[in-house]
Amino acid sequence: MKAIVQDTYGPPAVLRLEETDRPVPGRGEVLIRVHAAGVDQGVWHLMAGMPYALRAMGFGLRAPKVRVRGMDVAGQVEAVGPDVTRFQPGDEVYGSCDGSFAEYACAKEDALAPKPRNIGFAEAAAVPVSACTALKALRDSGRVETGQRVLVLGASGGVGTFAVQLAKAFGAHVTGVCSGAKADLVRSIGADEVLDYAHTDPTDGSHRYDLILDIAGNRPVSRLRRALTARGTLVIVGGEGGGRWIGGNERQLGVLLMSPFVGHRLRAVAAMEHHHSDLQVLTEFIEAGSVTPVVDRTYPLAEVPDAIRYLREGHVRGKIVIRL
Structure with missing residues (x-):
């Protein structure tokens, strides 16, 4: 699969589009065919390894432990791992994971919820972390x-x-x-x-x-x-x-x-891991029309570095989304 990877901490230039192995879902995990992925400040912090305290929290002292960037995700379930009960292949989902800037990503079942019916994948990908x-x-x-x-x-x-x-x-x-x-x-x-x-x-x-x-x-x-x-x-x-x-x-x-x-x-x-119950609350608001994700602009997967540069300029209205 194609994915945005990095092997060292640094500016957006350390990111590159590369062919890498498709992940395999483990126990309690779901393999997602990614349709869209959100971009937020947390992505920059993990890319840059800044502040240094972040590295000591288990993300990798000298280099990132997870090579593929991206957290917000929206897409379709491709396969499920052992003990997954809430989803099956073909379901449309949104949530968060490690490595959503890729054609496929694995997420914990508890970090996902069914995608709101009244919005598209790009809008759904703007929701989870923020x-x-x-x-x-x-x-x-x-x-x-x-x-x-x-x-x-x-x-x-x-x-x-x-x-x-x-x-x-x-x-x-x-x-x-x-x-x-x-x-x-x-x-x-x-x-x-x-x-x-x-x-x-x-x-x-x-x-x-x-x-x-x-x-x-x-x-x-x-x-x-x-x-x-x-x-x-x-x-x-x-x-x-x-x-x-x-x-x-x-x-x-x-x-x-x-x-x-x-x-x-x-x-x-702080931005943190969420439970699917939080997403279900948000889904109710979104489907009722009380909350509408604001997407400033979208970028293709190959232009993730440009998306992060634009984010850091401080001009974004709402969220930036990577569309696959």
Whole structure:
């Protein structure tokens, strides 16, 4: 099969299109004929091996343990391994795995769900990592409730576009923060108010929010807390920038250490493995029309390096998808 592989950490130039062996599904795994695969910041981190702490977490100290990149996946079941009970060949599925930038990929059965009936493979591939992260940030960490005022910083990106729509689906009043060029997008997906960060400081304390989601941001936690209600919740989602060792994750560590000593609830969420139950919740929202994946553009498999370069430029509206 054709796949995007790498043998060393580095910039997008280390990625190359290569013929490699088709994977064989193991116990509890499903072999997927990949139709589309999403691109997010996690792909870049695993490609670059940055921050260095990532390598120590089991992804490979000197070189990536998994040669094929890609996490979000949507496609058709080609074969199933032993003990798989929920899927059979021909089923249309979406979810996450290691190595989705390839014609075939193996995924754990529990990381997959039937593809929503009302969207295509490209839209489905935009969902798993970003939407599950947004869902966990709002529902599990943020404990969002109907009628609350929610501020989403980074509302136009992969996680942000899902966070805005999910917060609205949960009954919140949503204010999205993004660049002026992306304001129409954020408004079109349901935000009640949209702020241009170049002209308005959403953390100046003039407005208070029950829940703030700061997605890949860099504002000091003290400023974010100024915009919370007395018992409000701040959720730091991911982290970019920072040093080589822990990247932008020092803010996440900081809020976890601070939380027991302040009146606000301070939480941190990272993109993580999800369970198929999370995808089923998202499927219900998507099929009901409450959530619509936002796809900025698609690239063919051979142009994955270009897709990652475009991602890192910071201009993406929603998600980038690789189409096979």
